Amino acid sequence: SYELTQPPSVSVSPGQTARITCSGDALPKQYAYWYQQKPGQAPVLVIYKDSERPSGIPERFSGSSSGTTVTLTISGVQAEDEADYYCQSADSSGTNVVFGGGTKLTVL
Amino acid sequence: EVQLVESGGGLVQPGGSLRLSCAASGFTFSSYEMNWVRQAPGKGLEWVSYISSSGSTIYYADSVKGRFTISRDNAKNSLYLQMNSLRAEDTAVYYCARGLVGAIGFDIWGQGTMVTVSS
Numbered sequence: 001s002y003e004l005t006q007p008p009s010v011s012v013s014p015g016q017t018a019r020i021t022c023s024g025d026a027l028p029k030q031y032a033y034w035y036q037q038k039p040g041q042a043p044v045l046v047i048y049k050d051s052e053r054p055s056g057i058p059e060r061f062s063g064s065s066s067g068t069t070v071t072l073t074i075s076g077v078q079a080e081d082e083a084d085y086y087c088q089s090a091d092s093s094g095t096n097v098v099f100g101g102g103t104k105l106t107v108l
Numbered sequence: 109e110v111q112l113v114e115s116g117g118g119l120v121q122p123g124g125s126l127r128l129s130c131a132a133s134g135f136t137f138s139s140y141e142m143n144w145v146r147q148a149p150g151k152g153l154e155w156v157s158y159i160s161s162s163g164s165t166i167y168y169a170d171s172v173k174g175r176f177t178i179s180r181d182n183a184k185n186s187l188y189l190q191m192n193s194l195r196a197e198d199t200a201v202y203y204c205a206r207g208l209v210g211a212i213g214f215d216i217w218g219q220g221t222m223v224t225v226s227s
Contacts, residue, residue, distance in 0.1 A: 088213060
């Protein structure tokens with residue numbers, strides 16, 4: 001079955017840049033989406049179609065794609081950005097939606 | 109306000125059944141594809157099922173195929189998940205999520221309903 005691979009954890013100091021990667025063989029064919037989830041809350045969409053930002057999401061959140069890897073970048077990280085981040089996409093057929101295992105972002 | 113509210117979760121014995129509901133408000137429900145996504149305690153997100161806006165196209169994750177049935181009632185602005193032959197590994201928070209227009213992502217999520225499968 002198709003899988004998306006994320007690092008389990010990323011740590012950065014406030015004001016620095018955090019980069020979270022997500023790898024998958026079908027990513028050149030399928031868009032990626034990124035969600036932020038804080039403890040006890042539902043996920044929130046922060047990036048769609050690789051690099052588009054929904055209204056209401058701060059400009060410090062950005063996304064990029066290169067081959068089989070997509071990257072969520074958070075510039076000028078703030079304490080409130082500490083959360084779990086999940087990438088999501090689909091297999092090449094588009095009928096099976098897949099989430100990455102999630103990355104815990106720690107703001108030191 | 110755009111909102112999704114799940115209900116119907118609870119404690120059920122292995123092999124039992126449960127029906128989840130998701131009430132939508134604040135948008136034209138019949139125009140949107142919908143999904144169920146679950147999250148086991150302390151684990152990551154897992155997509156469960158998809159239904160098109162008309163209900164004519166449905167997909168399931170392999171882990172629930174043959175046991176779960178997704179449906180919708182556009183007249184009642186509601187999404188459903190009938191879960192049969194429940195297993196311990198189905199224990200999770202179940203979220204309903206609205207599909208992005210023309211894309212496979214999810215832009216609106218409910219707060220979730222907890223399903224616990226245990227004897």
